[in-house]
Amino acid sequence: MADQETFARLSGDRNPLHLDPLAARRTQAGVVVVHGVHAMLWALDCWLEAVPSASVAAIGARFDKFVEVGARIEARASTTRNGTRLEIYSGRSRLAVFNVRHQAPEISIREDDSGFSPPNVIDIPAEPRPLDFDDAARAAGVMPVRHIAPHFAALRRTIGDAAVDGLAGLSTLVGMIAPGLHSILAGLDITFDERVMSAAGIAFQVERARPDVRLLDIAVRGRGLAGTVRTFVRSPPVTQPTMRDMRAMIGAEDFAGRTVLVIGGSRGLGELAAKGLAAGGATVTISYLVGRAEAEAVRADIVASGGRCEILRYDALQDPSLQLEGVMGDVEQLYYFATTKIFVRTEDAFDPEIFQRFCQVYVEGFSRICAYLSKRGRSVRVFYPSSVAVTDRPQAMTEYAMAKAAGEILCADIRRFVPQVDTMMRRLPRLLTDQTAGTAWIETPSGVDVILDVVREMSR
Structure with missing residues (x-):
C-alpha cells in the first residue's frame, strides 16, 4: 500500500479503486488493485534495466486482469517479429500484455495531425470525477502532467522525462478525469515522438464510444506521445432500496x-x-x-x-x-x-x-x-x-x-x-x-x- 500511495501522490491518480479497501470492495475488482499504468511502467523499467540498449518507439498494452496489491508478480520478456513482448503473470495467470516496438511507425507523427484541438485545460481534481457513460463520451480537454520520471530510471533514459511523465499521466486522465471514478483501464496504443510536445500537458478527446460494452477510445497527444487510450466506464456501486x-x-x-x-x-x-x-x-x-x-x-x-x-x-x-x-x-x-x-x-x-x-x-x-x-x-x-x-x-x-x-x-x-x-x-x-x-x-x-x-x- 505504501507503493500505491506513492504512485498516487506522484501521478495524481487517487482513484479509490487503488487506495480504499472499502470502496474497492464495491467494484468488480473486489479488492484494492495496482494502477495498470504503474504495472506497465514497472515492467518496462525492469526489462530496460536488463536490456539497456533496447529502444522503445511505440507500445501497445492490454490489461486483462486486475493486479492485486500484495500479489507476487513477474514480468516475462520474449522477442517478436516487430519488437519485444512483455507479459505480467501472477502464478499461471496472465494479467497484462505489453507489445513494444523498437522502430517508429512508417507514418511519423506531425505536429498538426491530431485532428482535434481541445480548448479547455482541466486541472487534476482532488477527487475523481464521477462521470456517467454519456458525459464521459463527450469528454475533451488538456490535462497537466506531473513529474514522475526519476522513479523509473531505465525507462527515463530510453524515452525521456516527458514521455515517462506522459505515460503516468494517462493513468490520471482515466482514473480522475475521463471517465474518472467509475473507470477500468482496458488498454492503450501509444507512439513516442519528441516533436509532440505541449507545455500545457496532454490533450485528449473521446474519438469512439461503444455503449453496448461501455467502452471509450480516447485520443491523446502531448508530452512526447500520441495515440489512443481505451477505458471501460463501469457501473456505479449498486444502491439497494431504502x-x-x-x-x-x-x-x-x-x-x-x-x-x-x-x-x-x-x-x-x-x-x-x-x-x-x-x-x-x-x-x-x-x-x-x-x-x-x-x-x-x-x-x-x-x-x-x-x-x-x-x-x-x-x-x-x-x-x-x-x-x-x-x-x-x-x-x-x-x-x-x-x-x-x-x-x-x-x-x-x-x-x-x-x-x-x-x-x-x-x-x-x-x-x-x-x-x-x-x-x-x-x-x-x-x-x-x-x-x-x-x-x-x-x-x-x-x-x-x-x-x-x-x-x-x-x-x-x-x-x-x-x-x-x-x-x-x-x-x-x-x-x-x-x-x-x-x-x-x-x-x-x-x-x-x-x-x-x-x-x-x-x-x-
Whole structure:
C-alpha cells in the first residue's frame, strides 16, 4: 500500500479503486488493485534495466486482469517479429500484455495531425470525477502532467522525462478525469515522438464510444506521445432500496415478533433481506466483516423508519461461539449471506486454492454456525443461498459452482441430522450486486422480488 500511495501522490491518480479497501470492495475488482499504468511502467523499467540498449518507439498494452496489491508478480520478456513482448503473470495467470516496438511507425507523427484541438485545460481534481457513460463520451480537454520520471530510471533514459511523465499521466486522465471514478483501464496504443510536445500537458478527446460494452477510445497527444487510450466506464456501486421503498411492498406486521440474524447484512442481498424483514416488523441484527460504516448506514435507515436493528462484526472463518455469545438470545431465523470475492479468473480448469477459499466460507463457515445453533437447544430456521451456477456453470466459475454444490449437500444433511436446525436452500439467479455488476448491461431479475419471496417462505 505504501507503493500505491506513492504512485498516487506522484501521478495524481487517487482513484479509490487503488487506495480504499472499502470502496474497492464495491467494484468488480473486489479488492484494492495496482494502477495498470504503474504495472506497465514497472515492467518496462525492469526489462530496460536488463536490456539497456533496447529502444522503445511505440507500445501497445492490454490489461486483462486486475493486479492485486500484495500479489507476487513477474514480468516475462520474449522477442517478436516487430519488437519485444512483455507479459505480467501472477502464478499461471496472465494479467497484462505489453507489445513494444523498437522502430517508429512508417507514418511519423506531425505536429498538426491530431485532428482535434481541445480548448479547455482541466486541472487534476482532488477527487475523481464521477462521470456517467454519456458525459464521459463527450469528454475533451488538456490535462497537466506531473513529474514522475526519476522513479523509473531505465525507462527515463530510453524515452525521456516527458514521455515517462506522459505515460503516468494517462493513468490520471482515466482514473480522475475521463471517465474518472467509475473507470477500468482496458488498454492503450501509444507512439513516442519528441516533436509532440505541449507545455500545457496532454490533450485528449473521446474519438469512439461503444455503449453496448461501455467502452471509450480516447485520443491523446502531448508530452512526447500520441495515440489512443481505451477505458471501460463501469457501473456505479449498486444502491439497494431504502426502508421507505420496502415498506411499500411489505405489510407492517408481516414478520412481527420475529427475531432474525442476517450474516452479511451490511450490503447486497443480505441488506435487502434485513430491510425487508425490518419493514415487516421483525427485530433484525446484521453482521459485517470489514464494512462497519456500511452496516451502520443500513441500521440508520432501518431505525429512522421505525424499525429495530443492531449490528455486530462476524467472521465466518472463526468460531461462532466467541462472536455470538450473548447475542443470539431469542433468534429464530438466520440468513447466511457470508461471501468472498466470487469472480476469480484462473488459467486452469480447476484451481484447488480458489476452491478451498470458497469452501472455507460456503461450506466450513456454514457448518460451524449451524453446529453452534444446534448446541443452543432452541429451534432455528436457517437460509442458505446457493446459485444457478451449480447447474449453469459459467466459464471460469468452476470452483465457485463446486463449493456451492457442496454447500447444498451440507445444507440438506444438516436438515436431516442436526437437531434444532431447519435449513432452507434456494438456487438464486444472478442478481444485481456490487460483485455481479459488470461493465456491460446484463438484464437480471429483481433482487427485491427474489429476496422477499425467500423471506416470506422462511416465515411461513
